[in-house]
Amino acid sequence: MIPMRILLITAAACGMACAQQAAQQPIVLQNATIHSVTKGTFSGSIVIRNGLIAEVGDKVLAPMGAKIIDLGGKHITPGLIDCHTHIALVSTNEGSVSVSSMVAMRDVIDPEDPAIFRDLAGGTTTANLLHGSANAIGGLNVVIKMRWGSDADGLVMKEAKPGIKFALGENPKRAGQGGQSPFGGSAQTPRYPGTRMGVEDVIREAFVEARQYQAAWKEYETRRARGENVLPPRRNMKLEPLVEVLEGKRLVHAHCYRSDEILMLLRVAEEFGFKIATLQHALEGYKVAEEIKAHGAGVSTFSDWWSYKIEAYDAIPYNAALLTKKGVLTSLNSDDAGGADLSTRLNTEAAKTIKYGGLSEDEALALVTINPARQLGIDQYVGSIEAGKQADIVIFDKDPLSIYSKVEKVFIDGRQYFDRDEDLMSRPRREADKKGLLEKEKATEKAEAPQRRRPS
């Protein structure tokens, strides 16, 4: 395991150095089919300068000394955005408590996870790393960019709005049913809640507590402003993020399946005066599209998953299209755990909505670009090809919504982080490096073997 890791990081470091060099030089991507997502699809060019898209159009002014890349009609899309994933994380579920808002995914980012590179190779440049769904209120999320080779801090997309994971339905109930729990070993003692009623109660109890905590701080601040000598309330790391939710400073990303629990959450949020940013999965979202729209929540769902559990039995592949048609801001996500899989082909996942529900090509592509960007509060930076936005760009050899297309190059912040040709060319060298490392390891083991056998 270890030699391979070193290998990957070495390769990445080289990629970074090359990328840094290129970043100083403006780049012109010319003669491309540009899927801007927000401004239609057209033939033209893009100027990348200082990490940003400086200019887009059918004719652009190439800056002095720019590197010109002629694409011969190949396709350009914005970097794809995965609104729900669990890649690049050391752990995902703090399942011992029903409210785990004191934990943060930012603290457990694994920058060496090869899934980051694989996402890149599939054109995914930004992802929302969420806590698992073991508890009604989960941990804090973090949005990253696939800056392969960076450390954990370097991956974080600092512009993204902070958020938190909620979870409804079967998963948070499971620990309440005792016996083996898929989250965190065995739960011999059932953990409350064990029903959907209990899930509602846990959320309401938590926000009642958060309100009291918020009030205590407000009172402290008012009295202090009056010049009184008062002690501050004791800080509570569980309730602080919930107060931020109440104050609209933190987005709620809620895992849910059934229409009843979706409606329940919307009403609880309304009772406490906050908004749900995204309903994650929401496989029955289509049943309550009107209510979701009225509340103003977005939905991030799967293209065609269904029937793997009872709460997914009414899932339909028309969900994304139907929600879109009814005016709900919708995205598609991978929910990848334990490696990059769906997150490496979000483009063809999006294409399924053309077949199931008849979305237009732009609407389909929006499900994995500008829509998730809006849901994560980063649409002024990423999610479309527009002048002034960060230059997160994917070059496809063919129509990105076709299964016959593949990703050739990927830029993040104007730097090239993936090039298929380079990757192909470097494979024999990497193979040889790996072999060398394995042999070295074997030799070391042999040399150390007698010492190990010595009795201590």
Place this chain on the structure above:
Amino acid sequence: MKQLLLAGLFAVATFAAPPEGGSFLLKNVTVHPVSGPKLDGASVLVLDGKFAEVGAKVTPPKTKIRIIDGKGLHVWPGMINSGSIVGLSEIGSIRETNDTGELGTFVPQLRPIVALNPDSEHIPVVRANGITMTALLPAGAGGGGRGGGSVQMIGGQISLAHLAGWTWEQMEVRRSAGMHLRYPAISPVSFDPMTFSVTRGNYPNSKRQHDQEIQELTSFFDDARSYWTAKKAALPVKTDLKFEAFIPVLEGKTPLIAFASHEREIREVIEFADKQQVRLVLAGVRKPGAALETIAKKKIPVILGRTQTGADEEDDPYDEPYALPAKLHTAGVKFCFATFDAEFARNLPYQASQGVPYGLPYDEALRAVTLNAAEIWGIDRDYGSIEAGKVADLVLTDGDLLEVKTDVKMVFIRGNEADLETRHTRLYKKYLARP
């Protein structure tokens, strides 16, 4: 009349005859016969459930027949999913709705076709994407399944079923087209999909377990062979259903469908099959390594699983699963595709086309989900291509069958038009119309 009707009913009840095949004339279509080049502006004549004529001009029958003008549409042979649990498993996480993975290590007598629920919601869903037939697996790809058993090596027979019919008898294409084998692997790492957790054992333990399993497997074969020999010699033997079921494998009539994903198991199972002199089809191959040459040399067919998946190991090339079909094709190996599941069984065509941008010729991708599958299952005389005399399992689309965006317009099974309504379209229409 009444008598005739009764006679008819009697015939159905006694002989369980397949449903009558339909007849129709399809005009103005682009035909992709798979067995030959594409035909533009062609017609397809189907009589009594079989292709009667295909070409630019066909002789219309004298009797009245349904005429379908398919202007702008493409016609393809129905696709075959070479391994799924469609109709055997309704909801993955609920044991009561699952009938794969019986208790017992050697259960060759089991026949999944008898557990096929003709009213499973999965059947229309899969059919609506142009898949007309599936191989039914008695146990999961790695052995096990959801019936409670988890250690089957011989998991049962593999049946072939059409994805339309009132009863499983009507859906049956072959009751026993193969014998499931999970070939033991030395695998210290195991992933439990129910709990999403990876457990790591150590190599010596895994190796010991592997060796023990091989020993058990070998003695099962030896015992079955002794039974067969005794029977052939007309010695008095007590009927044993397990051994009875295994005789066609020993005779070389039924192939062993062996799940072996990595080089070591593949090498071992090929040697094993050689020694036992049984026919072998490899399934779930993912990393054949140098064994690919042997597979090619020995002309062993392969059932590939999902290509739309992540690469196995951390240092594998990112596109390894996508590039695997091209690798097999280049080596000269015949292969088809399976999804090995129920929930993603409809996505069979994309497992084939996902390989195309990574080197698999398009025609091979199309062949893999149609004619290759029929050949590997030994049913190519009747299925897998659009040719006069074959059973009329066909699909009409508005574009490329293997492309994600393409809409399936009509599906025919045995010449009968299949309903494309599904649980999904019903719910969609219901809620689209919600005021």
